Amino acid sequence: MVKLKCKSLVTKETIDYYLSIIKDEDEKEDFLSTVSKFDIRISTERVIKWPELYYKIWILKRGTKKRAHIKEYYPLKLIDEERFKTIPLNLRDILNMINLNADVPDDFEEYCAIWFRDATDEKNRIDYVEDLARAERFKKFITKEEIRSIPFLPLLISN
Helix, strand or coil: CCCCCEEECCCHHHHHHHHHHCCCHHHHHHHHHHHHHEEEEEECCCEEECCEEEEEEEEEECCCCCEEEEEEEEEHHHCCCHHHCCCCCCHHHHHHHHHHHHCCCCCHHHHHHHHCCCCCCHHHHHHHHHHHHHHHHHHCCCCHHHHHCCCCCCCCCCC
């Protein structure tokens, strides 16, 4: 197994940037609370696993050994596109992914309603089971209040 190199997305520059563009004081407080509790790291190299490529993202709770990860997949045909020559994700994207990945409803029909999926399609039930298992990994070290306090950040102009 190859150990992936990674970089932290929770840097002083990134925090200062988001604080400068977040207008609401409560959202600023939520953002600071979130980034003070977690470190978010992303692999600096894309992993190619035919027919896809992915970046592995680790979410670590500061002061503990608790963590979870997300793999963000892209079709392999995109490998030569300019935006995939560098990491295509930023802190905003990953915080939004954590929010969505960690807060999966316990009810399948509610899950389908949120994601605009057909509850009669068996593939959606398989996706639901996988999403629920991922959410359980997050819930081992992130409370529902912490999940819900992750602010949806404004779009970046540049990283």
